[in-house]
Amino acid sequence: MPESKIVVEGLRKNFGSTLAVDDLNFAVRAGSVTGFLGPNGAGKTTTLRVLLGLVSATAGRATIDGQAYRTLDHPTRKVGAVLEGANFHPGRSARNHLRVVASAGRLDRNRIGEMLDLVGLTAFAGKRVGGYSLGMRQRLGIAAALLGDPEVLILDEPANGLDPEGIRWLRKFLRALAAEGRTVLVSSHVLAEMSQTVDDVIVIGRGRLIAHAPLEELTGSSTGAIRVRTPDADRLEALLRAAGKTPQRIEPQLLLVTDATSPEIGELSARENIVLHELASEALSLEDVFLKMTASAELAPRGSEAS
Amino acid sequence: MHIVWTEFLKLRTTRLWWGLASALLGLSALIAILTLVFAGETPGFALSGETAQRSLFTSAGFNATFALVFGIIGMAGEYKQGTITPTFLAAPQRWRVIVAKALAYAIGGFLLGLSSNLLVAGIAYVGLAIKDIEVVVPTSEIFELLGGTTATAAFFGVLGVAVGAVIPNQIAALIGALVEQLIAEPLLFNFFPEEARFLIGGAGAILSGTPNLGATLSLWAAAGVLAAWCLALLALGSVVTERKDIT
Numbered sequence: 233m234p235e236s237k238i239v240v241e242g243l244r245k246n247f248g249s250t251l252a253v254d255d256l257n258f259a260v261r262a263g264s265v266t267g268f269l270g271p272n273g274a275g276k277t278t279t280l281r282v283l284l285g286l287v288s289a290t291a292g293r294a295t296i297d298g299q300a301y302r303t304l305d306h307p308t309r310k311v312g313a314v315l316e317g318a319n320f321h322p323g324r325s326a327r328n329h330l331r332v333v334a335s336a337g338r339l340d341r342n343r344i345g346e347m348l349d350l351v352g353l354t355a356f357a358g359k360r361v362g363g364y365s366l367g368m369r370q371r372l373g374i375a376a377a378l379l380g381d382p383e384v385l386i387l388d389e390p391a392n393g394l395d396p397e398g399i400r401w402l403r404k405f406l407r408a409l410a411a412e413g414r415t416v417l418v419s420s421h422v423l424a425e426m427s428q429t430v431d432d433v434i435v436i437g438r439g440r441l442i443a444h445a446p447l448e449e450l451t452g453s454s455t456g457a458i459r460v461r462t463p464d465a466d467r468l469e470a471l472l473r474a475a476g477k478t479p480q481r482i483e484p485q486l487l488l489v490t491d492a493t494s495p496e497i498g499e500l501s502a503r504e505n506i507v508l509h510e511l512a513s514e515a516l517s518l519e520d521v522f523l524k525m526t527a528s529a530e531l532a533p534r535g536s537e538a539s
Numbered sequence: 540m541h542i543v544w545t546e547f548l549k550l551r552t553t554r555l556w557w558g559l560a561s562a563l564l565g566l567s568a569l570i571a572i573l574t575l576v577f578a579g580e581t582p583g584f585a586l587s588g589e590t591a592q593r594s595l596f597t598s599a600g601f602n603a604t605f606a607l608v609f610g611i612i613g614m615a616g617e618y619k620q621g622t623i624t625p626t627f628l629a630a631p632q633r634w635r636v637i638v639a640k641a642l643a644y645a646i647g648g649f650l651l652g653l654s655s656n657l658l659v660a661g662i663a664y665v666g667l668a669i670k671d672i673e674v675v676v677p678t679s680e681i682f683e684l685l686g687g688t689t690a691t692a693a694f695f696g697v698l699g700v701a702v703g704a705v706i707p708n709q710i711a712a713l714i715g716a717l718v719e720q721l722i723a724e725p726l727l728f729n730f731f732p733e734e735a736r737f738l739i740g741g742a743g744a745i746l747s748g749t750p751n752l753g754a755t756l757s758l759w760a761a762a763g764v765l766a767a768w769c770l771a772l773l774a775l776g777s778v779v780t781e782r783k784d785i786t
Contacts, residue, residue: 247784278786285631286624286785302631313628318621321553328552335545336629376625 237262237384237415238283242292245278245439252278254439255292260417260432265410267430267447268419269522275439276419277316280388284313296384308337312377314387319373322362326353326372329361330379339380347375366393374405385409387418391425403429435525442525450521458494460487461510468506475500485509542630546613546643555616559609560651567599567655568662574598575666586667592676593684593748595663599655600688600747603695606648607716610699613644614776615709623707624785634777640700641773648696652689660685680748687758688747694765698739701769704776707783728752736761739768 236259245253253275260266270276281287283294285301293300296311304310320329330344348354351371356364361372370393377385387406391399406416406429420426426433433450435442443450462468465485472479472489479487489497494511501508550556578584578591585591614637617623630636660681667674674681699716706712724740732753735741742764744750756764 247786281784281786284628286627288782288784304631307631308629315624317624319624321549321620321622323553323555324549325552328548332545332548332552333625333629335548336542336626338541 235262236260238294238296238417239298240279240283240292240294243279243282243289243294244291245275245282245287246290247278252439253282256436256439256441258434258441258444260415260434262415263410263413264431265406265416265418265429266432266434267426268417268434268436269426270419270421270436270442272421273438274421274436276421276436277388278439279436280313280315280386280417280419283386284311284315306338306380308333308339308382309380310382311384311386312380312382314370314373314377314385314390316388316392318369320361320364320369323360325358325360326364326375327357329372330376333376333379337380343379343381347379350378351375367395367398370394370398383414385414385416385418387416389419389421391420391422399425435522437525457514458489458492458497459510459512459514460489460497460508461485462487462501462506462508464506467504468501471500471504471506472497488514540635540639540642542635542639543642545629546639549622550613550643550647555612556609556647559605560654563599563602563605563651563655564658567602567659571595571598571659571662572666575662575670586670586672587675589675592663592667592674593680595666596660596676596681596684597688597747597749598659598663599652600749602652602655602688603648603691603743603747604717604720605655606644606651606692606695607699607702607720608713609647609651610640610644610696610701611703611712611716612699612709613647614640614700614703615707615712616703618707619709627785633780637700637704637773637777637780641697641769644696644700645693646696648699649689649693651696652692656685656689683758684748690762691743691747691765694746694762694769695743697769698765698772701772701776704780705772707780737764739765742768 238260240256240258243253243256256275256279268276278287282289283296283301296304301307301311326348327344330347331341333339334341334344348357351374353368353371353375356368361369364372370390374390390402394402406418410416418430427447430447432445433447434444460468463485465481465487469479469481469487472492477489477492479489482488494513498508498511574591574595575586578586578595583590617626626636627633664674702716703709703712706715720740724738727738728735728741728751735752736745736754736756741752742756742761744752745756745761746758746765
């Protein structure tokens with residue numbers, strides 16, 4: 233078991249009668265980028281805010297290096313956080329915002345210029361944040377989170393409001409941070425953003441853990457479908473059915489088979505002299521796995537719904 | 540404590556402080572000048588008399604209300620702007636933030652009080668000299684008036700922080716505080732003239748030398764009453780804030 237940087241144990245949070253997080257357990261290993269995934273309303277933001285001491289847990293606990301955030305000595309030197317929403321005074325400039333963050337956390341003020349350069353905001357540093365685009369605010373949030381040179385980074389939907397170029401930048405950026413040995417926990421409801429970035433994936437739905445595994449394991453273990461393209465689709469379909477398989481006709485010349493392997497289909501076609509134009513196993517994307525898992529979680533009966 | 544400096548840095552880097560200070564100074568000057576120009580037209584309110592002169596020297600007497608608003612925006616405004624999140628991320632023991640703000644806004648309120656009082660005193664002395672009217676209010680009393688209103692403004696800065704912590708919704712806090720000060724307390728003064736000196740506005744009026752109550756207190760006792768209100772409301776505000784979920 234590799235060293236765990238972030239540990240969430242038996243975490244539960246009620247907001248009035250709403251159960252936001254329900255007995256959630258997971259650990260994030262040091263030096264990894266972990267995607268924290270789930271549809272909107274799954275409890276991701278609440279979990280991250282409990283982890284950061286902003287929201288108190290109804291039951292259970294969340295720790296960083298074994299300590300609750302609120303008991304950390306210089307929290308912003310250890311943990312950098314990029315949270316959703318307006319966390320900036322619109323009348324304050326980016327540079328002044330970072331000066332406030334540095335002063336509040338007793339951080340090295342000499343890093344302010346460096347961080348502004350890093351996120352590409354130097355040219356706008358003197359402008360009031362009120363005039364910033366969403367993407368610029370996200371960059372400023374990242375600069376503020378990194379100001380204390382933290383070993384742990386927690387980002388809540390950082391890709392929101394970023395254009396495709398910004399998302400690519402963010403991906404490379406998160407990889408670079410992990411390469412420096414930092415631990416990154418990043419939430420998202422858009423899977424495509426994550427599949428090229430994360431090492432591990434935590435999926436939650438309705439406040440509960442659905443899956444926690446390395447990315448390859450998650451996408452690899454689920455059986456994909458086989459795509460078969462043939463001008464003789466009618467005959468192949470009939471033959472497959474006769475063999476007890478359940479092909480689906482997607483297009484006039486395209487079949488999708490989930491319960492046969494490509495060698496089986498290839499050999500059958502050869503025996504029957506059916507010409508194949510395409511025979512490909514379709515690996516499931518993270519998106520498919522995610523949708524499949526969260527959909528079944530929605531359907532599953534709830535065990536211990538709090539009133 | 541470094542987070543007190545952080546609070547000053549926050550104040551220096553937005554326009555709130557400068558806006559409030561210039562509005563206060565402008566209004567104070569206006570009232571002092573209007574008093575100088577028109578005082579003679581009200582019977583029994585001749586500028587040569589003590590009543591009119593005392594009123595002239597306390598032209599900035601409303602600065603405590605400015606300090607109150609200043610403190611409320613300083614605390615509740617962090618919720619409104621969302622800056623409360625980075626504030627509590629850097630200082631997760633939230634009561635420390637409240638104590639730091641109380642200190643910073645005491646000084647801020649003091650500066651608002653002092654600057655407006657000095658401006659008004661300057662205008663009063665110069666105005667009376669131009670009109671060739673002798674200052675009949677004893678100098679020691681003028682010091683007491685100006686010192687008292689300045690101290691009241693400092694207390695009200697702290698009270699504003701406390702109110703903002705108890706009621707984090709900025710608009711609700713502002714309306715609540717102003718209704719309490721301008722409507723509820725004056726009503727209570729009528730019904731309980733004796734006890735009114737122990738209310739925030741009553742003690743504030745005594746300390747700033749403009750009491751209108753049935754019974755009074757020494758200046759030090761009035762300051763003590765205000766300090767007690769500050770501590771009680773700060774304690775309540777700290778409890779509320781520690782328990783609050785920042786979502």
